[in-house]
Amino acid sequence: MATPKSGYSPIVIDHFQNPRNVGELPDANAQASVTNPVCGDVLQLRLKITDGRIAEACFKTFGCEAAIAASSLLTEMIKGKALPEVQDITPEMITAALGGLPKVKLHAAALAEEALKEALKGYEPSHG
Amino acid sequence: MKLPIYMDHQTTTPVDREVLEAMMPYLTDQFGDPSSRSHAWGWAAEEAVDRAREQISALIGALPEEIFFTSGATESDNLALKGIAHAYQEQGRHIVTQQTEHRAILDSCRRLEQEGFAITYLPVDRDGRVEPEAVQQAITPQTILVSIMHANNEVGTIQPLAEIGQIVKARGILFHSDAVQTVGKIACQVDDLQLDLMSISAHKMYGPKGVGALYVRKTRPRRIKCTPLFDGGGHERGLRSGTLNVPGIVGLGKACEVCTRLWRAEGERLAQLRERFVAGVMQGLNHTYLNGHPTQRLPNNINLSFAGVDGEALVMGLTEVACASGSACTSTTLEPSYVLKAMGLDDALIHASIRFGLGRWTTQEDVDYTVQTVVRRVQRLREMSPQYGLLARRGDSRQGSMNTLAQQSQKP
């Protein structure tokens, strides 16, 4: 439930003030960098996938408070999960996990979802 | 009992203590602009404004999002009339109103006439009442708006809005009312009255000056379009640009909340005081007439004509009582009240008219003192008046001097 003051839930504020999994992840084997052309937000998502699971997930975001919070929350959502579990993540699920977002900020969840999809798309599991 | 006694509540009212208390934080440390989207001061201001919207909508039976803030009823009236006229001029250029409306309506109509709109100003009967059938007759395929005030500020007559509304809605036309004198005073629900637009003024209902609202109905087949008066910033969903007057808005909201609590009991109390006042005056004086409808009138309004007396002289002489001759808006000129003229009173009686407006803190003592004082002063003025001497010998002055009402609509 969004707090009356800023329109943001305590979850969003927490992820904005204390973002999790910020970083470059040098040994990442799946990544994406997506941009929202309308407002210029940039989300860089880096994943380390082992044995079909997301072992590590890191992000870096240039964007508004909602974008930063959504990125941070996304990494928490997917870390440790098996690939089939994360493939169906939707922007609505991200928004719900954030405790809701004001209408004008829904694009932040959309951007996070897009980054995840792009990263997974580009992932080539090494054979053998 | 404090002198002078304030008996001019139709012109303006004192700010209720509760209202001022509610406003204070917004006049001191909660000074934010609700349009500031980026910090706590702005958000707090927005919350306060939202709360006010709820309080106002609760009083009139509307939705919060149907309330748009303005600087007062004059602006609301201008916005309603000109805004609807400009928005719907492709569909038609005819508006129906009536002759005893507030100047804000009449002057807005004049302005529209200069732009080529046709306005019908319906006559009123001798009680100041509009005949619903007359509205029916006046509507044409070109009509885009009907605007009829809920109750008249000068004589207190309450118009049959529910009946008129029925007629207007059956013809699919938008219906506006300047409800400045009735909101928070008598039953005033937008659905009962079939209103699409309604003007509200804070300072007539124990709220602050400088703020009012326009109600615009949302739940219709199609959204009501209304061209704004001002541009710049798109506040109030584009209808009324300009930084919101937060303290004023909070005051208006609180005033409405207080009225929601008090209006019924207050209305009854004031109606009784009104009856006492009128009875007291009639007992003490002859050739004195109550203007306006005898029963369908505001509980707090008393408009009396004292034949043979000059109203201005009486008002100026009544130093212990603040009241009004004519409406405050025309008091700087010497024109006879156009409202009383439209009701058929002759100039002499119009000049002999005084309006007394009771209020929330008017006591029985205030009423009795005022009655005594008025009776005494009128008697004194009459002793000095050659006119009155003639009248007294001739009999009831009103019979001989009523104009016949015009059959056609005509401009005041």
Add this chain to the structure above:
Amino acid sequence: MMPRVYLDYNATAPLLPEALEAAVPYYTSNWGNASSIHRQGREARVAVEEAREQVAQLIGAADARDLVFTSGGTEAVNLAIQGYAFGNRSRGQHIITTQAEHPAALDTCRALEQRGFDLTYLPVDGLGRLDPEVLAGSIRPQTILLTLIHGNHEVGTLQPLAALVEVAHVRGVPVHVDAVQAIGRVPLDVAAFGIDLLSLSGHKFGGPKGVGVLYIRAGLAATMQAIVHGGHQERQRRAGTEDVPSVIALGKACALMSQRLGDECHRLEVLRDHLEHVACSRIPEVRRLGNSADRLPNTANLSFAGVKGEALVFNLDLLGIAVSTGASCSSRQGVPSQVLAAMGVPPETSEGSVRFSLGWGTTDEQIERVLDLLPPTIQRLRLLSPLP
């Protein structure tokens, strides 16, 4: 209890306590309608006219009767532009303004275009100024009005007013000055500059919300068309019961500013310059936007590379500091500031810009607090960003 710092005075300012004190009796005991003839009303009338004098003094108007009280700055600007345009339409339909105006003027001009007027939006230079030569070149025989903001709301730019007014007047074009941000911050004398129309708003410099003023040079008013009709208030230029308490508060605020203006101007300038200077020295990759001279003493607009202005502003609010940014997701179609774009500021720079606007309640301690919190906040956000 976290100390809170408000640095968004260009949005709105707290009401000066003396102004509130002056107004309160007009809520509680002197509530008369200023048009009423009984004693209550007459007292209100006297107070309103006194307040009018006080405002006139602040702006250097010779005759207080040339001032019209409105419901605010937006209405004053509308009355000036719309009112003059419609009233003088028979003489011409061309109006000149700039690309860096406040939405109140800009939207009014756009609405006039819809109603058949011809508008020229002149470019401004990189500092937000209009070049008198550019103005001269744009004036035509059908030009009836120039409307110009003096004291830009985003970066504080002050126009070369004397030169611009001269160019306009020599060609017979009256000038409206949107002085909403300038009044109470810099001296501005309508008589000295020969300004024809001037708009001001109560709540930017310590007066109340809900009231503004339009100054109309004597002789022009007759040609103008009112917007709000109905009743003879304000000599028929603006109908409606006067908001007596707010008018009194405005008068008092103006009287105070008339006394303090020089000192206050200087005090704000020192604080603002200190803020800018130290912020720029403690934080790498900061760009100052706008002029360094000829600007409002209270406004600083800084762009921080690698950070979104919105995120910074939100973060600062969490730290109890109120500032603003012209660019946000919810601002018009996500276009970073119109004004900055007109000044040729690249979108990325606009996006990272934050406006700090100071006022009568701003103290040294508050500025120091901001200077303490700003660098680590920016640092944190920069570390979150993938951009170099």
